[in-house]
Amino acid sequence: MKAFLLDDIDQLRDHLASQRSLFTPQYTEGSTELNWLPLTSKTKSVTTERPLLPTYPAKQFFFPDREILFQFDGSDFKETLPEPEPQILFGVRSCDLCAIAYQDRFFRQDPYYQARRRATLLVGIDCNMPCEGGFCPTVDAGPFVRDGLADLVCHQQQDASWLLMVHTPAGEALIQGLELKAAESHHITRRNKQEQQVAARFPSATHIETGIQRINQAQVPAETWQAMGLQCLTCSGCTNLCPTCSCFTSYDRPVADGFERERCWDSCLYDAFQREASGHNPSATAGQRVERFWFHKFSNEYTKTFDRYGCTGCGRCEKTCPGVIGVHSVMKRISATL
Amino acid sequence: MDTASHNISKITSSICPYCGVGCGIGLRVEQGRITGVEPLANHPVSQGKLCTKGWSTAFAVDPIDRITTPLIKENDTFRPASWDEAYQVITEAFSTAIAEKGADALGIIACARATNEDCYAAQKFARAALGTNNVDHCARICHSPSVAGLRQTLGSGAMTNSIDDIEKADLIVIFGCDPTENHSILGGRIIRAKLAGTKLLVVDPRLTRLARMADLHLQLQLGTNIALINGLLQIIFANGWEATEFLSNRCENEEALRAKVAKYPPERVAAITGVPEEKLIAAARMYTEAECALLTYGMGITQYTTGTNNVISISNLALVAGQIGREGTGINPLRGQNNVQGACDMGALPNVFPGYQEVAAPASREKFAASWQQKLPECKGLTSLGMTKGALSGDVRCMLIMGEDPVVTDPDQHHVQQALAALDLLVVVELVMTETAAMADVILPAAAFSEKAGTFTNCERRVQLIQPAIPAPGEAKPDWQILGGLASRLGYNGMNWESAEAIFNEIAALSPLYQGMSYPKLAANYGLQWPCNEAAPNGTPLLHSKQFSRGKGRLIPVSHADPAEMPDEEYPLFFTTTRLHFHYGCGSMTRKSPLLERETPSGVLFINPADAQALAIRPQTRVRISSRRGEVETRTVITDEVPPGTVAMPYHFKEAPSNRLTNNAQDPVTKMPELKACAVRVTNLEDGTK
The missing domain is CATH 2.40.40.20 (Barwin-like endoglucanases)
Structure with a gap:
């Protein structure tokens, strides 16, 4: 891995933006909401202050909320594979990068996802402090970016200057033309040490650890799931904002001369998600559906396929759940039973 | 949708277009189209959450199925027409009706989903351009009894407290509604409060989600609210649990109420309501013992022939227990639509001008006549159901309906369909073809909430800004522009505003409740709660803290009455x-x-x-x-x-x-x-x- 020293991260960002369209988390105009938006002349300098995470992870860049799969005009089918412009996502946090790697596997054979993914280079950024509600160290997803999950990784050192790590040839090509001083091995050593210090600043997450054990040992009583199911208002917020959630449904929309098949994000918390044509539903109660959701996030069953849990510790579900059954609430309830 | 890429171009902060909770919603725009929403993490009401309807907003305003040009019906099918032609057809029919039967032969239905600016334009159009007070909207079938009942007892028909107060209460009483279904984000805050130790008392014939979580559920028979509340009041007075000081300092007519509720002893009330006596006593104790008890209610109170009296009895209960006028207490009607509070505030009602200034009061008529440069009608107008009745009798000849679908939403569908079919001209202003629009003679294409500027007022009286994320499709326009154009054709030029903001400034100038508000001030504060004026420049989260809007809180004795139709042998x-x-x-x-x-x-x-x-x-x-x-x-x-x-x-x-x-x-x-x-x-x- 090559590494360089960087005084001005904005200069790097501008250099990258001169080559491809660039998206980065920034405040929506006139508000204090951190959203993924295109870089413009109004975009402010990169900051390392809270909030660290934008409302959405980066998944909608590859797996959009809605997407046309093909068109049919009454006699012929028309392919609608995307032909995206080359783009860069700048400032992706470690949890969200782990989730992209997770979805890369899930959508390995999905040409729509892959077309967008191949057109995108990722620039990660290390989190130098815990974010509100985040627990990435507990699920091995941060706070610093894992090797190989981004093309470039930026790390702010204690003197406020930056360490730039290059993980792919595409990343190396991006920084051609920038005059950068090579970093030395002690810079890398210091970064490794700093990650331990940042990780130590996260609040205790024993409820998460205990909860994972209970889920994997099938020790959570059905009544606990039912009680939490009663709190599920079926809003779909957790699955919409979860960086690893990937379920979709498809449907045909009539258009002028035929129809188009579109897919959109689905949610496993909906009653009709698994309801069969007969009306029979293998997950008929809200409690069973809540249980299934968390099983998918924390069961060892899936680590064989994905090499990690389906939760990357971002905490977005806790913030967006109106029924108080986001990850912290659920894992506290689970770890308190028995 | 362009399939080339999915590049986010911008996110526009707005307000959810569904219920009256008024959640913050960011509209994500890609390729000139709204493709998704982002909850606003810092919004004071929704705090980063949305319900399933809010999350699905991109579908609601999808360009597919939108009406994009004026449509005129010929031989039972619609054909596209120009705005000029559509205006011409309407102007001729309206003018003929006015010439033959007077302006009261016309009726306007405004819309609780449109902006304040649109609703203000609708009532000004009816009153100043046409010369009739026949203007109403669907608050008629949701919270008109709240407005009428609470105005009599407190002097103001809106939610007395704020949504934030849910977390300040020790007891939350939920009367005839299920906020987790219809006002989910507010309902979620009730769940959060319950988990943190707040007690829940649910009064509902249905075993709702919150009833399952409640500390006490009074599962009363349908239509027995007054008997139940009179029974609770009888228990409270009999045990001396009333708020004595509050009653003597801030309320009037206590003796009459005492005399009335004495006739509702627990055994009688248990027989009428089906709720066991011990549960009645427990509920009366819970409500009076709580330091702060917040009461919230919905359609289970209002949608009865005794609707206004039901609301009055709710008010009696809160006043006798002194559970009003402080944080974490109050009487809090849950409004069904994003802007049903605002549509009422704007005077899209047959009896009041903007800000609830009475049409019957000569002083208000003079004030509005002077501002609008027009002589105004004196007699009270027809309600929405009065207009459909008038259409059947021939007294109402033409109607203009903005974005409502009474064929599906109003009672007795056959009656509504016959009435609309009997009109000389039905004009519907709509986004898509609804059952009502299908009956229209002329359909005018409206801009959706995501395509226009304006304000919505949520159920806690918070006036919030919306702004256009994308242009309206085809020739669609905001309702206020449609009505302004039509007013000009009819010879009234007082509605040619340059912007929604100009309308809002006119509203603020004429309505004391909104007097201190402006678009920049609303933008800087996530909205402001009315009344907002010189005395309260930052708005008023809590009403009635020192005195009631009408002075003293009035206790009004009311009696139980069965629903108009009770089960019998034929309909059991x-x-x-x-x-x-x-x-x-x-x-x-x-x-x-x-x-x-x-x-x-x-x-x-x-x-x-x-x-x-x-x-x-x-x-x-x-x-x-x-x-x-x-x-x-x-x-x-x-x-x-x-x-x-x-x-x-x-x-x-x-x-x-x-x-x-x-x-x-x-x-x-x-x-x-x-x-x-x-x-x-x-x-x-x-x-x-x-």
């Missing part, structure tokens, strides 16, 4: 209407989402296991439901959510319109129809065939 079951979390109103927005549409069948009857067994009904059995007004066929869901003897249907589905069955009997004060109770017979259509 009680029938009530409900709403589902997944749908909204007539479904014209929510039913565009494939996920929401998949979630529920298009029509369903909820029936208790005991009644189902008696009729040999199994899940998904095909049944016919008949009332004295009509019949509907649908399928059953068996659930203990409804009590034995009562069946329920949601009203969202044109395929199984519950309003073919509902009773048009009305509250004498507000003309609110009795949508919550009538009598039906259920017939098993599969019985004997198997």
Whole structure:
């Protein structure tokens, strides 16, 4: 891995933006909401202050909320594979990068996802402090970016200057033309040490650890799931904002001369998600559906396929759940039973 | 949709277009189209959360199926027309009606989903451009009794407290509503409060989600609210649990109320309501012992022939217990639409100008006549149901309906259809083809909330800004521009505003409640709660803290009365209407989402296991439901959510319109129809065939 020293991260960002369209988390105009938006002349300098995470992870860049799969005009089918412009996502946090790697596997054979993914280079950024509600160290997803999950990784050192790590040839090509001083091995050593210090600043997450054990040992009583199911208002917020959630449904929309098949994000918390044509539903109660959701996030069953849990510790579900059954609430309830 | 890429171009901060909670929503724009929403993490009401309807907003405003040009009906089909031509047809018909029968032969239905600016324009159009007070909107069938009842007892018909107060209460009382279904983000805050130790008391004939979580559930018979509350008051007075000091300092007419409720001892009330005496006593104790008890209610109070009296009895209870005028207390009606509070505030009602200034008061008429440069009509106008009645009798000749679908949402569908068919001209301003729009002679294409600037007022009186995320499709325009253009054709030029902001400034100048507000101030504060004026420049989260709007709180004795139609031998079951979390109103927005549409069948009857067994009904059995007004066929869901003897249907589905069955009997004060109770017979259509 090559590494360089960087005084001005904005200069790097501008250099990258001169080559491809660039998206980065920034405040929506006139508000204090951190959203993924295109870089413009109004975009402010990169900051390392809270909030660290934008409302959405980066998944909608590859797996959009809605997407046309093909068109049919009454006699012929028309392919609608995307032909995206080359783009860069700048400032992706470690949890969200782990989730992209997770979805890369899930959508390995999905040409729509892959077309967008191949057109995108990722620039990660290390989190130098815990974010509100985040627990990435507990699920091995941060706070610093894992090797190989981004093309470039930026790390702010204690003197406020930056360490730039290059993980792919595409990343190396991006920084051609920038005059950068090579970093030395002690810079890398210091970064490794700093990650331990940042990780130590996260609040205790024993409820998460205990909860994972209970889920994997099938020790959570059905009544606990039912009680939490009663709190599920079926809003779909957790699955919409979860960086690893990937379920979709498809449907045909009539258009002028035929129809188009579109897919959109689905949610496993909906009653009709698994309801069969007969009306029979293998997950008929809200409690069973809540249980299934968390099983998918924390069961060892899936680590064989994905090499990690389906939760990357971002905490977005806790913030967006109106029924108080986001990850912290659920894992506290689970770890308190028995 | 362009398939080349999915590049986010911008996010526009706005307000959710569904219920009256008023959640913050970011509209994500890609390639000139709204493709998704982002909850606003810092919004004071929603705090980064949305319900399933809010999350599906991109589907609701999808360009597919939108009406993009004016349409004129010829030989029973619609053809595109120019704005000029459409205006011409309307102007001719309106002018003829005025010449032949006077301006009261016209009626305007404004819209609780449109902006304040649109609603203000609608009532100004009726009053100044046409010369009639025949202007109303769907608050008639949701919270007109709240406005009428609370104005008599407190002097103001809006939520007394703020949504934030949910977390400040020790006890939350939920009367005749299920906020987790219809006001989910507010309902979620009740769940959060409950988990943190707040007690819950639910009064509802249905075993709702919150009833399952409650510390105490009073499962009363349909239509017995007044008996129940009088019974609680009798227990409170008999035990000396009333707020003595509060009553003597801040209320009047206590003796009359005492005399009335003395006739409602627990044994009588238990017999009427079906709620055991010990539960009545426990509830009276809980409500009076709580340091801060916040009461919230919904359609289970208002949609009765006794709607106004139901609201008055709610007010009696809060006043006697002194649970009002402080943080964490109060009387909090939950408003169904994003801007039903605002539509009322704007005077889209037949009896009041903007800011609830009475049409009957000469001083208000003079004030508005001077500002609007027009002589104004004196007599009170017709309500929405009065207009449909007038259409049948020939007194009302033309109507203009903005974005409402009375064919699906109003009681007694056959009656509504006959009335609209009898008009000389029906004009509908709409986004998509609804059942009502299909009956129109002229359809005018409206801009959606995501395509215009303006303000919505949520149920806690918070006036919030919306701004256009994308241009309106085709020739669609905001309602206020449509009405302004029509007013000019009719010879009135007082509605040629340059922007929504100019209208808002006119509203602020004429309505004391909004006096201190402006677009920049609203933008800087996530909205402001009215009244906002010199005395309260940053708005008023809490009403009635020192004194009531009318001075003293008035206690008004009211009596129990049965619903207009009770079950009998011919129609043995009680029938009530409900709403589902997944749908909204007539479904014209929510039913565009494939996920929401998949979630529920298009029509369903909820029936208790005991009644189902008696009729040999199994899940998904095909049944016919008949009332004295009509019949509907649908399928059953068996659930203990409804009590034995009562069946329920949601009203969202044109395929199984519950309003073919509902009773048009009305509250004498507000003309609110009795949508919550009538009598039906259920017939098993599969019985004997198997």
